[in-house]
Amino acid sequence: MSRRAWRRFLRSPRAEVLVAETGGRLLGDLLLLCRVDSRKARIYSLVVAPVARGQGLGEALVVAAEQAALARGCQAVSLEVRADNLAARGLYEKHGYRPLKVLPGYYDDGADGLRLLKPLPA
Numbered sequence: 001m002s003r004r005a006w007r008r009f010l011r012s013p014r015a016e017v018l019v020a021e022t023g024g025r026l027l028g029d030l031l032l033l034c035r036v037d038s039r040k041a042r043i044y045s046l047v048v049a050p051v052a053r054g055q056g057l058g059e060a061l062v063v064a065a066e067q068a069a070l071a072r073g074c075q076a077v078s079l080e081v082r083a084d085n086l087a088a089r090g091l092y093e094k095h096g097y098r099p100l101k102v103l104p105g106y107y108d109d110g111a112d113g114l115r116l117l118k119p120l121p122a
């Protein structure tokens with residue numbers, strides 16, 4: 001994502017920007033979007049730096065995003081993921097996200113997407 005887009009999201013009241021960092025070094029980030037007229041939040045982006053993968057940071061960011069969604073009164077979290085992204089799919093599956101819809105050719109390179117959804121506890 002461009003710096004400009006990040007700046008916009010950092011100022012947006014409908015966005016939660018969550019980061020994982022150590023000693024001021026950014027290791028991961030997650031962008032959660034919450035529409036005013038919807039009870040469903042959306043994980044728009046999630047990235048963990050390659051050197052920091054496999055240590056639970058992705059999970060920690062997803063759990064924190066769900067807590068932020070709950071605090072905003074959301075009842076579910078949705079997201080889109082590449083069908084061939086086995087790491088991300090494994091993470092979301094482990095945390096209770098289930099496929100809602102197949103999105104054929106959803107990505108620029110023609111790859112299929114999956115829309116996943118997790119209802120949040122009331």
Ligand SMILES: CC(C)(COP(=O)(O)OP(=O)(O)OC[C@H]1O[C@@H](n2cnc3c(N)ncnc32)[C@H](O)[C@@H]1OP(=O)(O)O)[C@@H](O)C(=O)NCCC(=O)NCCS
Binds near residue numbers: 053
């Ligand atoms: C997907 C991504 C965020 C995972 O982050 P991470 O910090 O490495 O993940 P975690 O260490 O928290 O792993 C949590 C779970 O995810 C799954 N997982 C993580 N990496 C995996 C891999 N390479 N293959 C399969 N499952 C994997 C496992 O279920 C794992 O649980 P386990 O350790 O008990 O097996 C990271 O690989 C990444 O940034 N990828 C590039 C960007 C991306 O694909 N973002 C998601 C877009 S929707």
